[in-house]
Amino acid sequence: MAEAAGDISPIPTTHTTSESKPTAEPQQEPAPQPQASESSLPEPVINGDIQHVNVVENNSTPHPLPSKLLDDEGQSVSKFDVEQALKSEPDPQEVERTKKRQSILTRTLWTFIMIGGFVALLLMGHVYMIMLAMLCQTIVYREVTALFSLKSHAPESGEIESKGKKDPWSKTLNWYFFAVTNYFLYGESIIYYFKHVIFSDGQLLPFATNHRIISFTLYTIGFVGFVMSLRRGFLKQQFGLFCWVHMSLLLIVVSGHFIVNNILEGMIWFWVPASLVICNDIFAYVWGMSVGRTPLIKLSPKKTVEGFVGAFWSTLLFSVFWGSYFMRFNYMICPVHDLGVSAWSNVQCTPNPVFVWKVWQIWSPLAAFLSRLLGKSVTVIPYAPYQLHLLVFAVFASLVAPFGGFFASGFKRAFNIKDFGHSIPGHGGMTDRMDCQFLMGVFTYVYYSSLIREHHVSVGSILQMIVSGLTVSEQLELMKDLRKYMQGQGITIV
Secondary structure, rough: OOOOOOOOOOHHHHHHHOOOOOOOOOOOOOOOOOOOOHHHOOOOOOOEOOOOOOOOOOOOOOOOOOOOEEEOOEEEEEEEHHHHHHHHHHOOHHHHHHHHHHHHHHHHHHHHHHHHHHHHHHHHHHHHHHHHHHHHHHHHHHHHHOOOOOOHHHOOOOOOOOOOOOOOOOOOHHHHHHHHHHHHHHHHHHHOHHHHHOOOOOOOHHHOOOOOHHHHHHHHHHHHHHHHOOOOOHHHHHHHHHHHHHHHHHHHHHHHHHHHHHHHOOHHHHHHHHHHHHHHHHHHHHHHHOOOOOEEEEEEEEEEEHHHHHHHHHHHHHHHHHHHHOOOOOOHOOOOOOOOOOOOOOOOOOOOOHHOEEEOOOOOOHHHHHHHHHOOOOOOOEEEEHHHHHHHHHHHHHHHHHHHHHHHHHHHHHOOOOOOOOOOOOOOHHHHHHHHHHHHHHHHHHHHHHHHHHOOOOHHHHHHHHHHHHOOHHHHHHHHHHHHHHHHOOOOOO
């Protein structure tokens, strides 16, 4: 008589055993009942870690587990252990929801932190806003230049003596060109906006008169250093990085320089355009989530036509009320003459004509209709020219500035990255937040300097002409003539 089958297998095919009798004919098995047998169930997989077992696809009801299972090492695993493991294993969907909630919480928290810090620096004064702009510019430059690294490129040939050696293009040259560019651009701004200080101080006069030749000399030193650092096997990568750095300087540092100039021209030329970009982004999100159906551009799949159009009209309306409120404060509209002022200082200046209120005479038939409709006489509409300029800024912030974000999206796709960095928790890198602001800042400066700025002769400009264009004897002669003129006007000069 044969022995009964007593071995334990991963999935038992039957629960009954029978003895084989040599003289007996093979017995016919009874017809199976129309129910699922254990042999038809999915085969359990036990490979060290307990997995989900015996669950029919598209059915959340688990099948009965076998009494014993085997792991990779042939050790038996009891049914109780399997069930306990299944109960203790976290639900992947719940884990995903938890991560999403944490991400939203972190993003919201840091949004309020950034808004609060931004407003605090705005109230503290122009110099703090300039420092903020330069800090943001520095972080963006670091994030963008970090995308291009020689470590991610193979050398052009195998003739490299030491592959573990430091890259021939050192980060020092990257930051050297960054420093030189900032020295030139911000030196130009200081000389332009603070002529009355620079040209009246003998110690600062050499800096002002020789600023450009000093800047060019510093750049030439960096250029020679780059050529001296060229190494065989890395030439393509080195020249590629050289072009990459100069492109970054043009798009980031030059744009940041214009933003700083906007601050110096008057805080309102920085604060309001930047606010319009943020407002447009928020409205695009709200309208897109509410009624968005049609994709706008492939580079940003979440952007919709409905959100784009809705944000356009919302930003137009918002710009008039937002800008009209801040144009009432001298602290916001006055150009900078003293970097020590703050929102609590008594700032006085002659406002630019665009901030002076005017009246528009309504067409007579329209005035009669409005008077009858409103029940009172309406013949004029008060307005400030700045409000018309606000509409232009709103149009640009809605229709053009978002393409700075699309440009950044294409940039990230090219390098297969989600964010430019992790400078701001929950928001990614600084570049992810500043992509539209750079474009808006450049437009604001060009528009303001071309159509709004008043070009008056100032004490600083006259002093600059005297110092740089007259000899010492001519300057003394000018002083005598000026003293004589002042005395003729009855003004006593001590």
